[in-house]
Amino acid sequence: MSTWRKAQELAASQGIDALVVTPGADLRYLTGYVALPLERLTCLVLPAHGDPTLVVPALERQAAVASGTDIQIATWQETEDPFALVARLVGDVATVGVDDHMWASRVFALGAALPTADQVLAGSLVQQLRIRKSAEEVEALRQAGLAIDRVHARMSEWLRPGRTEREVGADIARAIIDEGHETVDFVIVGSGPNGASPHHELSDRVIEAGDPVVVDIGGTMPSGYCSDSTRNYVAGGTAPAEYLEAYLVLEEAHQAQREHARPGVTAESVDEVGRSIITAAGYGDLFIHRTGHGIGQETHEEPYIVAGNDLVLEEGMAFSIEPGIYFEGRFGARIEDIAVCTADGLEVLNNTPRGLVSL
Template identity: 55%
Template sequence: MGVLSSTIDVPTARGRLARLRGLTEAAGVSAVLVSPGSDLRYLIGVGGGSFERLTALVVPADPAVAPCFVVPKLEYAGLGHIPFDDLEVEVRPWVDGEDAHALALAGLPPGPMAFSDTTTALHLFQLRDAGATDQRPAWPIVRELRMRKTPEELAELRAAGAAIDRVHSRIAEWLRPGRTEREVGSDIAAAIVEEGHAAAEFVIVGSGPNGSSPHHALSDRVIERGDVVVVDIGGPLPSGYCSDSTRTYAVGRAPEPDVASAYAALQASHQAAVDAVRPGVTCQDVDRAARRVLVEAGLGDHFIHRTGHGIGLDVHEEPYIVEGNVLPLESGMTFSIEPCIVFQGRWGARIEDIVAVTADGAERFNNRPRDLVVIPG
């Protein structure tokens, strides 16, 4: 299988294409080539991934030159519901043996071209050989479209947050001593779909020492009474907009005093970051707010990743909440707030909410308790 598709209404898609043209011209490039991935889904509702056969949307900066969609003829049959004519996008189907890369470049004025992140080296090299010798990244252009969510996108992310909250509310059904992380994770993955997601994109159940590895995923370790367990889960709604939320649980009994003390500092760090969010504040300012609390608590060395990442059609996208990113926040931007503490080989903890920047602060899309919840057992 190659190209997949979703739905997008014509006025939205036309508006996004028009804005992309303007941004492309402002960036000083002649055209943007968008390969299958979330950018293509965002622009015209076509999803899927890149394969050896070229599929690409080419959007010229010159409004006199129509955008074109280059697609293998064998995939085009599955895209009959995409309103290319209404979008004023020229479709260029091709068959094996034709030079699809030259077809994508036909009719373009000379000049540098920008390419989306999902354009593989296989296609970049062939496009270069076909004439696109001055190649530039498209992410600085496309991110300007996608970073600020519309009310409709915010509604989808709000719904995704509520859906993943419902899964966290059920964790006590599955998390107990004597079960493996993998068994618990399998139940959680099923619940993610039951609660309204199209799929479970990731399920992390990090128990005891495995909680000190932020991207641990699952293992056959048997959960023990007294374990601190990190549960980080998420996935896309049918619309494609994603959830991502982490809570930390204590199994069977209240945590030891040193664990409780460190976790209290983590809660304060999380709240400080949320309180820092408002228009005009930079991404690194939010990261610093979270980090400052943990440093003052003597836990700075145990916070080993950035404070957050943007979210939308991708779980990880712009903007990134990290030291060195001086991008000012704007209303409509959405991202995670997820400080962590890890004690290598012993335990770890993370609290993660998705927030949206509002006119005067932050709206949380996740609202489950942020305490270290004790699961009986």
């Protein structure tokens, strides 16, 4: 069954008469079309009963057809009101579900075009489908994991004292493409004190001998599925003793989380297993983020591996396991793998060395 038919059935079961989905991962998932997020409206109109329609500007019709989508396409001209077209396709309904990332201007315009319909967020509906990966999706994530592993395996080509984070990051970005990705989504090279900022941007800081360096990288494959992996390096010299002590704790926590995660346990329990080890060692206040996030056609999606999320993990759920310890102003470390729940366990999709790598 096609993904849009599954979404259609879910919408009907939840009392949503039609879905309107604009460019983004949900649209790609439901239609196969990677639409540009232009000022001109593109959207999927998916009624709870009946055939869907992909609404595109006339100048984008060829691109939509080339995507291979099996959904009928309706176009609108520059001088036409696309929301009037959407309203005709939706018809006289009580409830319309809109995707979570629809621009506010479009939400208001759609509301004006359908004044008697209630609008509700439908992102969680599509996430119910996206959160459990099929065998084909798992294979796509597996290939993404292999591709980003190949980049980490080449780190000695670029990471060395005397180079700036920005110079190293540029080399990594080229390698992400060279190793099979379609786009580079992010490159984090956090050296020395910059490693204490989990989402550090590349800077002109010169990497020094003995600096611990956090390298967190990811991209999107031609399949549309994402990679994300973090490893830790020391470029020449010896890392500080306090860092090495904390790193051993981080390795222990990461291993415990990998061994614990499987179908039947809760997302929050995976977080707690690692956090308790880090806290017992005296670093609890230095683990400043959740353990992980789901991954698929977006780098961050459900399920989130965080305290308070009592979601029970199931086969096909894919997510990161990435505990971290951060000493503000000094250094930091994070170990990150992507993993997917199998029928009775866990498959880890990143397998480069997790220990501190000396270059």
